[in-house]
Amino acid sequence: MEKRQELYAGKAKSVYLTDDEDLVILSFRDDTSAFDGEKVEQLSRKGEVNNKFNAFIMEYLQQAGIPTHFEKLLNANEALVKNMEMMPVECVIRNVAAGSLCRRLGVEDGMELNPPLFEFFLKNDALHDPMINEYHIETFGWASAESVAKMKELTFKINDLLSKLFADAGMILVDYKLEFGLFKGEVVLGDEFSPDGCRLWDAETRKKLDKDRFRQGLGGVIEAYEEVAKRIGVPL
Numbered sequence: 699m700e701k702r703q704e705l706y707a708g709k710a711k712s713v714y715l716t717d718d719e720d721l722v723i724l725s726f727r728d729d730t731s732a733f734d735g736e737k738v739e740q741l742s743r744k745g746e747v748n749n750k751f752n753a754f755i756m757e758y759l760q761q762a763g764i765p766t767h768f769e770k771l772l773n774a775n776e777a778l779v780k781n782m783e784m785m786p787v788e789c790v791i792r793n794v795a796a797g798s799l800c801r802r803l804g805v806e807d808g809m810e811l812n813p814p815l816f817e818f819f820l821k822n823d824a825l826h827d828p829m830i831n832e833y834h835i836e837t838f839g840w841a842s843a844e845s846v847a848k849m850k851e852l853t854f855k856i857n858d859l860l861s862k863l864f865a866d867a868g869m870i871l872v873d874y875k876l877e878f879g880l881f882k883g884e885v886v887l888g889d890e891f892s893p894d895g896c897r898l899w900d901a902e903t904r905k906k907l908d909k910d911r912f913r914q915g916l917g918g919v920i921e922a923y924e925e926v927a928k929r930i931g932v933p934l
């Protein structure tokens with residue numbers, strides 16, 4: 699398999715074409731971004747930690763019957779994934795109130811959300827990822843009604859699987875964001891799952907073990923990611 703030219707560079711990952719049109723290489727950089735690219739820093743080892751963390755989670759989900767784009771780890775910073783047509787929407791589930799939900803609705807940070815909340819956001823940094831609903835997605839053609847239903851179904855299934863995985867390792871999966879794409883007509887989980895795109899708190903102390911450490915300048919960002927990885931058994 700041959701690595702070819704860069705297809706796309708995001709805020710933290712780059713995508714490279716390969717000699718197989720169905721496969722691309724996802725390259726995890728050390729760049730760390732928050733507030734839609736307003737705050738960007740390089741954090742040593744982040745690319746490697748997130749690549750290996752993501753590989754572990756994607757394989758875990760795949761084994762549980764969730765279709766994912768993940769094919770295999772290539773090296774410390776790169777993974778081979780399916781070349782998908784990404785849908786420009788972000789699927790968020792919240793089990794505990796935090797972040798933009800508290801700012802938007804004035805609810806107390808840390809409040810348990812039962813049943814969990816599901817929210818769609820438009821993937822658009824210039825517009826600061828505004829919250830949207832299913833009608834926006836259909837009217838503007840960002841995804842079909844069928845794909846919307848599938849994304850919701852998969853995001854909830856993933857919530858059951860990952861909430862348990864982290865709970866068994868002494869952590870609370872507060873919230874997370876997923877992105878999906880279409881591969882040969884099927885809705886498939888894409889992008890990444892890592893502490894960059896979720897909130898994880900220690901179940902006892904409620905210590906933040908995710909990108910909020912970076913957003914809030916708490917320090918120990920990668921050390922926290924490594925701690926989570928170690929607790930769930932990610933080989934780093």
Ligand code: TMP
Binds near residue numbers: 788796827896
């Ligand atoms: P929020 O509280 O900022 O709306 O974010 C909810 C969760 O989704 C949190 O774990 C961070 C994640 N998220 C991203 O990683 N990227 C995004 O662009 C958005 C909107 C959320």
